[in-house]
Amino acid sequence: MPKQKYTFASILRDSILILWGLIILLPLCWVLIGSFKNNVQLYENPWGLPTEYHFENFARAWSEAQIGLFFVNSIVVTAFSVTIGVFLSVLAAYVVNRFPYRIVKFAFWAFTASMMLPLVLTLVPKFLIIRDAGLLDSRMGLVLVYVAGAIPFGVFTMESFFASLPKSFEESAFIDGAGPFTTFLRIITPLTAPGVTVITIFQFLGSWNEFYHAMVLVSSPAKFTIPLGMVRLIEVQQYSIEWGPIFAGMVIVIIPILAFFALTQKRLVGGLTAGGLKG
Amino acid sequence: MQGHTPTPVFSVRDKRNLLFIILGLVPAAALAFWLHILPVFQGLYLSLFRWSGLSPKRKFVGLANFRALANDSLVWKALGHDVYMVVFRLTAVIVLALLFAGILHFSSRRKQKIVQGLFFFPNVLSVAVVGIIFTFIYNPSIGALNAILTNLGLENLTQAWLGNPKTAFPAVLFPTVWGAVGYQMLLLFAGMSSIPKAYTEVALLEGATRIQEFFQVTLPLLRNVVKTCVSLVVINTLNRTFIFIRVMTKGGPNDATEVLGNYMFYQGFENFKFGYATSIAVINFTLALVLTFVVTRLLKKENLEYA
Incomplete structure (x- = not known):
């Protein structure tokens, strides 16, 4: 695009973008500012910069409001779900892409079709399945549900990745006498980094942010993940709320996502548009 | 094979x-x-039973749950709210996403990068986090919204946004748009970028203005992408938006924000009527199918190909 002068149209276009940019940023900035205030400052001047900084809000959010505990739970649940989910997706995607048998192709079709399943309809049954397996109120139950939910998209994405990977790698390994296990681990796995990065990002965001299933599957505060813990915290404190630490808690929750976003933004945007346009 | x-x-x-x-x-x-x-499948099956979920006994009742639904005035209210919610989100999300993608299309690379990143960021935040932030913003005593209105001299507009049945629903829906526009914008922008330059340039050479070119050349060629976006918004609205309602209002005040997803949750996990809850979910699913079909049908017409 050639360099443009400022015209009425270009100013209008920029103003629209700036306006929406502010609509996105202002709520986040407001929470950040609020995280340094105490109740008096928040009630008297919701928008003003803090007149005195209450850094202890962060410490109180971390320990008293137990956000530290929720953080650890989120890390554990996410680490397990992402590791297992990515591993199973990559393996299954490799099988469905490489082995030309009818039952294998059917499995791929089933994975793909199940990406569009109606979530609301599955909530009660999932609760019953997890309950009957004796996994209610456990981090393990959450991990299983998250992995199961992530597999279809993971297989779908990785399958298209393997489709672009020439079979000559396996053919030469086969001639050297290597079996599928050796070939997969030694030759294929090291080549999957680009695809694995994309599904790892998605599965990370999916597990880290998940609230919907956690809400029905976990009931004791000791096992709350961050989203669930934050919502319950607000419910409990509804009438005698100490806002400062809650705002600080929100900041603690948003910062890792912001850092993660900054690091992965390029791949995230690429992965989203590639997957979305196919579907 | x-x-x-x-x-x-x-x-x-x-x-x-x-x-x-x-x-x-x-x-x-x-x-x-x-x-x-x-x-x-279990959900479909359970909708034919009366069951508390707690007792080992469950009673097959055929379509009785669905007959009860038809007589449940809250179901009809929720159904109406669901349709309103789909129309509201569809219009707001798609119009804004198209507007932003269209503007980006005419912008410099640098601007595109910054805007894509910033506008997409809300999409990676948890529903719980976004819901809580906006619950605070609407709060009548410390909320940012009332404070802004007061500063602008619009004090008579200040109110308890989530407590007033008139404003509660739009107030809950705004953050669902806030958190969704970026993704749809990316999809539409990627679609626009994949249209061969030759088409748009011919139009401009023929004397069309940028705006004419956008509406008469780019937009028609984008129909399939728009269709994808529209289906995604419809499905997500009926499957996920109720989670915002769970976080922010729980269907209140006075059922002003009651939708099928939230009502399913209430009947299942607070009232322990698992059969009834799944039958509500079946209606929700059916509604999603019908609305997706209707909306994509409206966008059908002839398919333009440039490949």
């Missing part, structure tokens, strides 16, 4: 391959079946 035999490399004649297929496919397939696919 019939017709050609697999090359020896991938043939199950080699027993190692057979073992590899089983070990590679079964864990993923079993897990996805157990906790992702099976629950759908």
Whole structure:
């Protein structure tokens, strides 16, 4: 695009973008500012910069409001779900892409079709399945549900990745006498980094942010993940709320996502548009 | 696949391959079946029972749950709210996303990068986080919204946004748009970028203005992408938006924000009527199918191809 002068149209276009940019940023900035205030400052001047900084809000959010505990739970649940989910997706995607048998192709079709399943309809049954397996109120139950939910998209994405990977790698390994296990681990796995990065990002965001299933599957505060813990915290404190630490808690929750976003933004945007346009 | 035999490399004649297929496919397939696919069928099946979920007894009642639904005035109210919610989100999200993608299309690379990043960021925040932030913003005593209105001299507009049945629903829906526009914008922008330059340039050479070119050349060529976006918004609205309602209002005040997803949750997990809850979910699912069909049908017309 050639360099443009400022015209009425270009100013209008920029103003629209700036306006929406502010609509996105202002709520986040407001929470950040609020995280340094105490109740008096928040009630008297919701928008003003803090007149005195209450850094202890962060410490109180971390320990008293137990956000530290929720953080650890989120890390554990996410680490397990992402590791297992990515591993199973990559393996299954490799099988469905490489082995030309009818039952294998059917499995791929089933994975793909199940990406569009109606979530609301599955909530009660999932609760019953997890309950009957004796996994209610456990981090393990959450991990299983998250992995199961992530597999279809993971297989779908990785399958298209393997489709672009020439079979000559396996053919030469086969001639050297290597079996599928050796070939997969030694030759294929090291080549999957680009695809694995994309599904790892998605599965990370999916597990880290998940609230919907956690809400029905976990009931004791000791096992709350961050989203669930934050919502319950607000419910409990509804009438005698100490806002400062809650705002600080929100900041603690948003910062890792912001850092993660900054690091992965390029791949995230690429992965989203590639997957979305196919579907 | 019939017709050609697999090359020896991938043939199950080699027993190692057979073992590899089983070990590679079964864990993923079993897990996805157990906790992702099976629950759908179980949901359909459970909607035919009366069951508290707690007692071992469940009673087959056929379509009685659905007859009860038809007489439940809250279901009709929720259904109406669901349709309103779809129309509201569809209009707001798609119009804003198209507007932003269209503007980006005319912008410099640098601006595109910054805007894509910033506008997409809300999409990676948890529903719980966004819901809480906006619950605070609407709060009548410390909320940012009332404070802004007061500063602008619009004090008579200040109110308890989530407590007033008139404003509660739009107030809950705004953050669902806030958190969704970026993604749709990316999809539409990617679609615009994949249209060959020749088409748009010809129009400009022929004397069309940028705006004419956008509406008469780019937009029609974008129809399939728009269709994808529209279906995604409809499905997400009926499957996920109720989570915002769970966080922010729980269907209140006075059922002003009651939708089927939230009502399903209430009947299932607070009232412990599991059969009734799943029958509400079946209606929700049916509504999603019908609305997706209707909306994509409206966008159908003839398909333009440039490939």
